[in-house]
Amino acid sequence: MRKEKLSALIADNCPLVCETYRNIASKITKKTSNFSFNIDITYNCNGAYDIIKRTIEKETKLDFVVLDLKLKPSSNRKILSGEDLGFLIRKLLPNTKIIVVTDCNDNYRIHNVIKSLNPESFLTKSDLTSDEFKNAIKNVANNIPYYSKTVLKLLRKEVSSSFIIDTIDRQILYELSIGSKMKDMPNYIPLSAASIEKRKRHLKKVFNVKDKGDRELILVAKEKGYI
Template sequence: MRIEKQSVLIADNCPLICETYQNIISKIARLNPNFSFNTDITYNCNGAYDIVKKTIEKETTLNFIVLDLKLSPSNNRKILSGEDLGLLVRKLLPSTKIIICTDCNDNYRIHSVFKSLNPEGFIIKNDLTSKELKNAIKNITNNIPYYSKTVLSLLRKEVSNNFSIDSLDRKILYELSLGSKMKEMPNYIPLSAASIEKRKRHLKKVFNVKAKGDRELILIAKEKGFI
């Protein structure tokens, strides 16, 4: 009997959730002797990046990653969220499949993630059960996408076609949420102050923010899960 070995990374802020995911994955292996899983766990972007780097250095394979969008930022501010980590995985390990597991259910946010990452699996945590995760893993190991019912419902809803929020926009929102001044931002974002200001105006337009200050923009961005 040929055993298919799968390398898995679980990346979520909550240790209990990571342990639960690991137990579910282990159960899949126990019930299906054709599969064997080697699972790593991390709770932040720093740890996840270290595992990705080791995978590349050792020339091994990372079959899939179970990823929370609200992963704690890296210390150098270069990887701010699970989405940024996913983009890095897409670039450095293009064959790795991504399952997003998130509590964010904002329509704009979901569509934005699909535009940037196009994940093989996408589950809203309110839909998450052991059966749901098992089905997602079984599907993607067979090259079949898997989206939970809330994700499918949100994808059917139309959103404005002119909205576009990329990684630089999210970095601007993050710096604003930290209280960074506009003159300081070019130290952290590879753009001029004028370009950053232009992007901030675009973000206010996207989120329909009329106020002159940044407080309302930050609050709405947090509400929608972009920070």
């Protein structure tokens, strides 16, 4: 029986991890599956954007994206993470299925990604084995959502706030983390300085940060995987 050819993008900042994912996916297609993969690999947001752009320009398809949340930001500061790439994929390639793989195990962060991105599969690296990765691919290929056990456990827990950290919020956190001054932020973020300051105050409230400065906010945001 002829196998269906599927295209996939693996985006993770570690080359070894990317090669491991590709090898596992290749082993799936050699055995029982009725599909095979043509796989691209990238280690940062710039590379991923180039592949997305090429897919659109050539009017081809991108069936799967395996996406790490912690990717190196794009050089123009417009795509700051794997989550931003996910938003872009949802907008430009709505039929592409997203498998999120992350080392983050923060309850609020997991809920936030589910609400904002709604990936077809969500795996934590603490759960990740070759069998777990195979199961995710097989299920998603058959239109069955697949979440790893840690994600499912966290989803059962209540979160203290329904506030979603959006792209603008993450841009503010990123600019703070690299030492940008508030007066300069409107050059990179499409808001006035007053609106950015208001958002920053709200972020401190959401993260329960009491410090008047920004250091504690940056540390908490990094701990929760937003930077």
